Amino acid sequence: MDKVETPDTLQLNDRLAKSTSWFLGAGILGVLLCGFGYYHNSQEFFASYLTAFSFFLAIALGGIFFVMVQHLVRAGWSTTVRRTAENIGNNLIVMSVLFLPLLLGVHDLFEWSHEEVRAVDRLIQAKAGYLNEPFFYLRALIYIVIWCGLGSWFLRTSRRQDESKDPLLSIKMGRASTFGLVLFALTLTFYALDWIMSIDAHWFSTMFGVYYFAGAVVAFYSFLILMMTWLRSTGHARTSINMEHYHDAGKLLFGHNVFWTYIAFSQFMLIWYANIPEETLFFLHRGGDWKWVSMLLPWGHFAVPFVFLMSHNVKRKPWLVSIGCAWLLAMCYVDIYWLIQPNFHHHPHFGIADVGSLLAVGGFFMFFLVHTMRQAPLIPVGDPRLKMSLSYNNGIPKK
Amino acid sequence: MSNQSAAASAKAPLFGVIAEFGSPAEVYHAAEKVRDAGYKRWDVYSPFPIHGIESAMGIGDSKLGWIAFFGACAGVFGGFGLQFWVHKFAYPLLIGGKPMVAYPAYIPVTFEPGILFTAFATLLGMLVLNGLPRFYHALFRSENFRKVTDDGFFIGIEAKDPKFSVESARALLESIGGKNIEVLED
Numbered sequence: 162m163d164k165v166e167t168p169d170t171l172q173l174n175d176r177l178a179k180s181t182s183w184f185l186g187a188g189i190l191g192v193l194l195c196g197f198g199y200y201h202n203s204q205e206f207f208a209s210y211l212t213a214f215s216f217f218l219a220i221a222l223g224g225i226f227f228v229m230v231q232h233l234v235r236a237g238w239s240t241t242v243r244r245t246a247e248n249i250g251n252n253l254i255v256m257s258v259l260f261l262p263l264l265l266g267v268h269d270l271f272e273w274s275h276e277e278v279r280a281v282d283r284l285i286q287a288k289a290g291y292l293n294e295p296f297f298y299l300r301a302l303i304y305i306v307i308w309c310g311l312g313s314w315f316l317r318t319s320r321r322q323d324e325s326k327d328p329l330l331s332i333k334m335g336r337a338s339t340f341g342l343v344l345f346a347l348t349l350t351f352y353a354l355d356w357i358m359s360i361d362a363h364w365f366s367t368m369f370g371v372y373y374f375a376g377a378v379v380a381f382y383s384f385l386i387l388m389m390t391w392l393r394s395t396g397h398a399r400t401s402i403n404m405e406h407y408h409d410a411g412k413l414l415f416g417h418n419v420f421w422t423y424i425a426f427s428q429f430m431l432i433w434y435a436n437i438p439e440e441t442l443f444f445l446h447r448g449g450d451w452k453w454v455s456m457l458l459p460w461g462h463f464a465v466p467f468v469f470l471m472s473h474n475v476k477r478k479p480w481l482v483s484i485g486c487a488w489l490l491a492m493c494y495v496d497i498y499w500l501i502q503p504n505f506h507h508h509p510h511f512g513i514a515d516v517g518s519l520l521a522v523g524g525f526f527m528f529f530l531v532h533t534m535r536q537a538p539l540i541p542v543g544d545p546r547l548k549m550s551l552s553y554n555n556g557i558p559k560k
Numbered sequence: 561m562s563n564q565s566a567a568a569s570a571k572a573p574l575f576g577v578i579a580e581f582g583s584p585a586e587v588y589h590a591a592e593k594v595r596d597a598g599y600k601r602w603d604v605y606s607p608f609p610i611h612g613i614e615s616a617m618g619i620g621d622s623k624l625g626w627i628a629f630f631g632a633c634a635g636v637f638g639g640f641g642l643q644f645w646v647h648k649f650a651y652p653l654l655i656g657g658k659p660m661v662a663y664p665a666y667i668p669v670t671f672e673p674g675i676l677f678t679a680f681a682t683l684l685g686m687l688v689l690n691g692l693p694r695f696y697h698a699l700f701r702s703e704n705f706r707k708v709t710d711d712g713f714f715i716g717i718e719a720k721d722p723k724f725s726v727e728s729a730r731a732l733l734e735s736i737g738g739k740n741i742e743v744l745e746d
Contacts, residue, residue: 426667433664436656558614558621 169398171538173531177395181531188524194517206514207266208505213518214263215357216380216497217526218256219373222349223381224249225311229338229345232315232331237549238409241401241540245388247319248533249381253312255529257305259522263356264301267294273362284363292359300355304348311341316533322543331545349374357497360504364443368428373500375421380493382414383486390483392539401540404477405553411476418470418489422463447499450508454499462492473557494519575698575746576602576718577729578705579738584610587713590736591616594715597732601721605699605714624685631681632674639673640666698746719746 198206227246231239267274273285273292285292315334322330350370358369366372389402389410432440447455469475469485476482502510541547581587584606591604595618604613643666647653652660687693699705699716708714715738717729726743733741 430664430667434656552611554611556609556611556614558619 169401169540170396171398171401171540171542173535173539174396177391177397178531178535181528184524184528184531186524187520188528191517191519191521191524194513195521196517198512198514198517201514203266204269204505205510205512206518207263207269208502209512209514210266210518210522211263211270211356212494212498212501212515213522214256214259215373215501216494216519217259217522218253218352219377219380219493219497220384221249221252221256221312221526222308222345223377223384224251225253225308225315225341226345226378227381227385228315229311229341232335232338233342235331235335235546237546238406238553240544240546240550241398242385242389242406242410243544244319244537244539244541245385245392245534246381247316247541248530249384249388250312251316251533252526252530253308255525257309259525260301260305264298267297270360271362273359288362292362297355300351304352307344307348311345315341319541319544320537323538323541324543326543326545328545346374349377357500360501361443361446363439366428366432366440366443368424368431372421372424372428375417375424376493376496378417379414379421380490382410382417383490383493386410386414386486387483387490390479393479398539401551404479405555406550407479407482408473408476408555408557409553411470411473411482414486414489415467415470415476418463418466422459422467425458425463446503451499451503454495454509457495458492458499462489462496466492473555477557572745574719574726575701575744576716576721576724577726577733577741577743578699578702578714578716579733579742580704580707580740581713581715581738584713586737587715588613588616590715590733590738593736594717594732597723599717599721599723599729601718601724603716603718605705605708605712605716607709607711607713622689624682624689627685628678628682631685632678634681635673635675635677636670638677639670643669698744701744702742704740704742716744 195206195210198209224246227239228243228250230236231243231246263270271292272278273288274294274297279285279289314337318330318334321327350373353370353373357373358365386407389407393399393402429444432444444455466485466489470482475485498515544550581590587604587606588610591613594602595616604610604617606613644661648661654660655662658665705712705714715733717724717733730741730743
């Protein structure tokens with residue numbers, strides 16, 4: 162294959178690499194705050210930590226989802242941004258380490274794991290075939306192994322293609338994506354059921370897995386566009402990642418945000434309409450003082466971004482769309498916060514453990530991500546579809 | 561050929577002047593020059609879409625988005641309004657212990673006319689903006705123009721253009737590399 166010439170900086174420069182010390186600092190500060198939070202109230206701490214962990218996990222899972230879908234449909238446009246997604250997906254390795262503290266919190270988080278509850282609670286007894294500790298830990302191990310395997314394999318294979326320029330590797334990654342996506346869907350769904358839905362083991366929703374998935378993909382696209390802006394504003398890949406890629410990433414963000422709304426509303430609508438006590442309990446817990454957080458989701462997660470991101474004039478302006486993405490990313494955190502925290506607090510509560518967990522998980526997440534980005538070119542330079550991506554055009558007239 | 565056409569133009573109204581180009585790149589660069597010459601009523605004809613031709617022709621954003629948007633608004637407000645009016649005023653009926661105006665239940669029905677009216681507005685708007693349906697077009701008078709469905713790339717400058725004259729349009733098309741130039745009656 163011909164060597165693709167771009168005038169771009171494709172290796173991470175010092176200006177961006179310097180940020181690692183800040184992220185490491187944030188991570189360590191976060192750990193200290195977490196320690197403080199843990200000794201203050203361990204249950205509160207684990208709830209906060211699970212919130213922050215599930216949020217960053219959603220971004221990393223969105224990364225491997227994006228990579229696999231692009232391979233599966235043999236997309237040309239996305240090649241230059243795919244490396245960033247591969248780097249984000251590879252972060253599932255650091256997420257598996259950050260997962261370990263949660264194993265200490267199972268008894269704080271999950272009522273079903275208490276012997277005395279199980280002894281008297283008929284519903285939890287009935288679910289014990291699935292919700293028992295050995296099986297629960299085994300499942301967690303399976304998720305972690307699959308995630309680390311997928312996340313690192315796609316990055317490694319793509320990096321190998323940087324050197325060898327072998328188009329057969331693209332076909333191989335396409336084939337792996339078929340099985341990969343099935344494993345992805347199952348592990349993500351069961352993670353959401355195990356670690357978020359089973360906090361309230363009496364309640365159930367058949368849409369819960371896809372709800373977490375929909376939010377995860379929105380979080381990922383928001384994060385991806387922010388990363389694109391960060392890379393470009395520090396002088397990387399300025400022509401390889403251009404307005405056409407912003408436009409398409411923006412369209413996918415917009416579409417998936419509508420998909421999230423569709424799933425969220427469908428879940429609410431069915432429960433509200435049927436009005437069965439064991440189901441409506443979920444929304445009862447999220448009324449009262451939690452109501453303004455609940456109302457923030459339809460307005461802040463859907464309505465405002467829907468109007469804001471609709472025009473292509475916004476999607477094609479990096480700073481403008483990045484503001485929308487930062488907002489949506491915050492809303493994705495609110496969404497997961499809203500899923501987990503009302504189980505532990507009667508009132509919305511954002512304390513030192515929440516700040517500490519966000520800093521700890523986010524700091525190490527970003528530290529590892531920048532470290533990964535440093536090791537290889539910022540776009541897949543050996544991909545046979547790179548030229549398609551570089552010359553991609555949405556057909557929007559220049560003003 | 562061109563003499564015949566010029567003679568014909570004396571007695572019948574003109575459609576305009578068309579010229580053939582050899583490749584998408586040639587027609588692309590020729591389009592930029594027609595645009596820069598200040599013509600407004602003209603078009604590029606090609607067997608397949610040419611990336612970036614809108615910019616080369618100086619075409620702005622399509623108005624279709626706005627037409628679709630107003631269709632969507634009509635559907636959304638109409639759909640919601642109908643349900644609201646029925647449940648609040650026309651035929652109030654208590655259902656399942658919900659409030660009379662139980663707006664979450666209205667959302668699916670609001671959504672559907674929103675989609676339906678958007679689709680209608682988009683389709684009809686597209687037809688109107690493209691001047692369709694049309695059973696006759698002056699371009700079909702040209703034998704040579706038939707290539708446009710296979711391997712021919714054409715530019716046609718229309719007589720409706722305020723700057724149009726047969727001589728100047730022909731001279732421009734010749735100067736930018738057009739071949740087989742024809743003057744077509746309407």
